[in-house]
Amino acid sequence: MFARLIGRRKVTARLFAVLSLAWISACAPVPIAGTGGNEGPRIDPGAPVRVALMVPGGTGDATNDFLAKTLENAARLAISDLQGVQIDLRVYNTGPDPQQATDAALLAQSEGAQILLGPLFADAANAAGLAVANSGINVLAFSNNPTIAGGNVFILGPTFRNTAARLVSYGRTQGINSYVIAHSDDLQGNIGRDSISAAINQAGASLARVESYPLSQDGILSRASSIAAAANASGADAIFLTAGVNADLPILATALPEAGLNPEVVRYVGLTRWDVAPQALALPGLQGGLFALPDRNMAANFAARYGQAFGEAPHPLAGLAYDGIAAIGALVAQGNANALTRSALTQGQGFQGTNGIFRLLPDGTNERGLAVATIQNNQVVILDAAPRSFGGAGF
16 A cells, blocks of 8 residues: 655654555556457356455455455445346455465466456556456456556556546636646655646646645645745646645645635645545635545445445445446446456446446546535535536436
8 A cells, every 4th residue: 555654854654545545666557468459258147257356355464454354345235236147256365465466366367257356455456467467357456556557457446637637627617727736756746746737738728837845744844935936926726736634735735825825816726535534624725725526425325335234334445346346247237248348348338336427448547427626614515516427328
């Protein structure tokens, strides 16, 4: 798992970020054998589909073991919801270790797996994908790291590119056409910067400046004045932040206004969710700012159903396992022997998931329907609801 750290004199541990799923380095994905975009095993739609669920358990680490349990629970809940589709779910422990993931993927392949669901950690997911690439088996990984997407590996985790595109597109409707990007100089910040820049370019907006800062309290405070000055001088409509609520965002949201960057003049836009920490809702720079979040009604419904079934709240990542099974089930229910091929997995109308609609893209990443929200009087207010379909297509 990627874990961002922050401190005053030294980099020190901080809270786990629920949306920083697996930002760790990984080898580049490789294409799989096949032609015409139909890569993947043919199935008998009337027989049970063999799904290998790859979870981060088996290491003795309590956090990973809990994650493994909640992912399996969510997958089994999804199976119970399927109509007319049989899933033969087999669970394999991978931990965070790429070699263990390789071994598990090869074992799953030898035992007849037709698709892999998981792993979570980016290096493990990449290794699993490489292990079964020649067989044509596709992998629906729980990671959100776009560097491992492609070939036979699809990522289910929410991506920065998706979030940035939603916010920039909405911003255009509100007269926000010019941006400054402020990002931490670590892997997550750099990927966030590139995602925002791509979204700005795609939407036809303007990128005025790019400013970076070290991921430490002293580093942020030392750069706050120059970032504020640069944003003010640029004439930009907004400053797009890659910062997270459990690390750099509280410092920036306080330091930048103190340094003269007025959020009523230069609107603050966030790449991460601002609502996952209640204390963030009172930060001065975030009042009136923009951020994106999933369909809250769908998320609440899943949490309630999971709690009723298992007697506890689901881990924030549990819904990814449900989404994977739901997508597989929806495709198999169509009675198509090519239901688990790349062309089927990337069908344009997408799927209904625990956080709303989502679809897998040909490059291995995904697009999720997101709402746009702001903070008013320390409360989250939805400005533009999450869409219920892609381009009007039904489910």
